[in-house]
Amino acid sequence: MSRREKLRQIMLDDIKQVARQQMAENGTATISLSAIARALEVSQPALYRYYPSRDDLITALILDAYNDLADTEAAADSSQPSEYYGRRLMAVILAIREWAVAHPLDFQLIYGNPIPGYHAPEAETMPAARRGFAVILRILYQALLAGALKPRPSDLEQAARMSTRLQVEENGQAIDLPQVVLYIGVAGWYQTNGLIMLELFNHTRALIADPGAFYQAEMENLLNSLGLET
């Protein structure tokens, strides 16, 4: 990488970093190129050398958020011995909340209100969005094969309502994911997200003493009810 390319990379990152700071102060909807230019002490048109438009910058931020969350999940997963499926899931689930609390605006960027006037290029954002979800699905699938995950009758009923067949990579080949795994993944997803959202937007502040402990206990109950030991 040439000197020029290195400087360019630094500037690309600096712009995103300042944008994240601005979001943290004023919300996702107020990302503004002129404010970023001011903070970087650079003229406004200079930014167009790096991102051809405001939308492209937002897309870059969204992709970073999805990927950062997925990386965090993957790291939490591999921090546990691979045959302890419940502990692996629990580690990932706790990592998700910790990431959301540490990066509330990145979380809002991907799971909150859409930004007015911005249209996501789904061909780019969808694969990034799936990465984090795939971490959980893979663990659930392995747990099912090993007999550690024991779906209840109601889980099997709900599994029939899933409309897609997803595939997972296992040992280099793509395998059809059982619908019950997809269902349990979705169930865990909406429960974690729901609790995190209420916490982030202060709706439960007056009700729950220790949101982290509450979250953990809720999710342990969910995993235990599926036969998974944590």
Place this chain on the structure above:
Amino acid sequence: MSRREKLRQIMLDDIKQVARQQMAENGTATISLSAIARALEVSQPALYRYYPSRDDLITALILDAYNDLADTEAAADSSQPSEYYGRRLMAVILAIREWAVAHPLDFQLIYGNPIPGYHAPEAETMPAARRGFAVILRILYQALLAGALKPRPSDLEQAARMSTRLQVEENGQAIDLPQVVLYIGVAGWYQTNGLIMLELFNHTRALIADPGAFYQAEMENLLNSLGLET
């Protein structure tokens, strides 16, 4: 009410109505007095006769949303015979999703990202926010007294994590609400909200065939696990 007061009331409502339309088109963050004035074919300063500032208009919209949702819940509750607690809860839970799907922007206004630059006067918004939650808590409390609601051991454990004592009005007097009722209310709340949010923001579009049926089945499982018959 005098003729002048009537006209004033109509204008107050028209302004909110147009604001809701603008939100529906561009998101909650873009509520703009000048756009509203344009739509009403009136000069921009004229709006200041009705709402002293943009923040006051937003507050009015938020209060309307909370109250409308609470009214919808109360109506659903009273559509069922009072001794069928499970059915009453189910009716309320379904009404919440239907309201959210019918008024997605009102839902975002109260449960989604905060609006940049807007600060809610909590003394006004908190009581309105509690109204809808109170509908559910009252049913749960009555069901507990009647023995229809059967908390599991894990529910009692989680109840200990609640940090407030709430009160409910029963026959004109305020009664301390058991913590387990508050806990079950919170658990239902984050699960309904989580599922509704994922649906509203299209995250589950490709995964769930019929989101309404899925939601209903999920919530039925939750109520049944608490001993409540639907």
Place this chain on the structure above:
DNA sequence: TGTACATCAGTGAACGCGCGTTCACTGATGTAC
């Protein structure tokens, strides 16, 4: 019932601000021979 006054709705002009984006350009950095 008529008159005098107070109240209120609405206007046009202005203030001061920020926004995304385009354009023609200067000057520095890198590349080919």
Place this chain on the structure above:
DNA sequence: TGTACATCAGTGAACGCGCGTTCACTGATGTAC
């Protein structure tokens, strides 16, 4: 190693736009006697 050229980063000026809010004002509606 030196020169000629291409590439790239960054600038200042400008365009056209929308925003919330204040002000002094006009004219219509309501009220008191």
